[in-house]
Amino acid sequence: MTTTTAVPAVAHTREELKAAREALPSRDVAVVMTMGALHDGHAQLIRAARQRHEHVVVTIFLNPLQFGPKEDLSRYPRTFDDDMAICTQAGVDVVFAPTPDVVYPDGDPGVRVSAGPLGAMLEGASRPGHFDGVLTVVGKLLHLTAARSAYFGQKDAQQLLLIRRMVRDLDFPVEVVSVPTVREDDGLAMSSRNTYLTDSDREVALCLSRALRAGGEAASYGPSAVRRAAREVLVDEPLALVDYLVLVHPLTLADVPEWYRGEALLAVAARIGTTRLIDNTPLVVGPGGGAIDVFSDVPHARAEV
């Protein structure tokens, strides 16, 4: 494995990406897709990818297709110079930073990947069309980067599930690797959207990770104990406007019934001030259960890199 702190090659066009990729000594390339505003969660994805691959390509593309008309596309943080510093530090080989006309040369694509029923649940219920936009751009970026593996964070659990489904259902020749959520010392899950939070919003936002922790601690007592423990934390914080708090099967996203024992996803979404945040924890429900980093039946990279 090559270790380098050289500044990554930057490609803005398809041709530049192709040339940068062809200049790499090996075809063993992993991709980390981002919308910019990189933080330590992204750095962790890059480090995990570097551990197993010769080269890492990072894409920085604020994908308009996955934002609804009233969402935060226009105010989404744009921090390219800082992003480059993180990519350099983390040993990225190539940064692909296209504009929308490079990714969508004919304008909004008439043909898109459909996320299907799983894409209409949870986040998809609040953000119609969001996952079609995500899958469409992920599919395109997989083709353009021709990566062998793609690394995604467990933080966006539904996105990760849908990307796995797309890769499997549509036979994309790529391995999808999940990396556990990276948290601040106080438990807040790292997210580019955390920059929107005021100091007091940030205090309120801690109730999300507290609720997930409480749910995890109740896991050995069964699903309703998990839901109750998490809900009790959230009702204590009226400034967190909860969109959903669910305990669901990790593959179907259906609520797990009371008799269920095994791996489940405890997920929450809430609006805090003007910011909508999501968080989740994978856990095992049943005797001896509790929170886990990532689900057991999928290949994953661990965070200790």
Ligand code: PAF
């Ligand atoms: O998770 C994200 O940042 C985005 O949804 C992704 C995967 C880069 C697609 O635009």
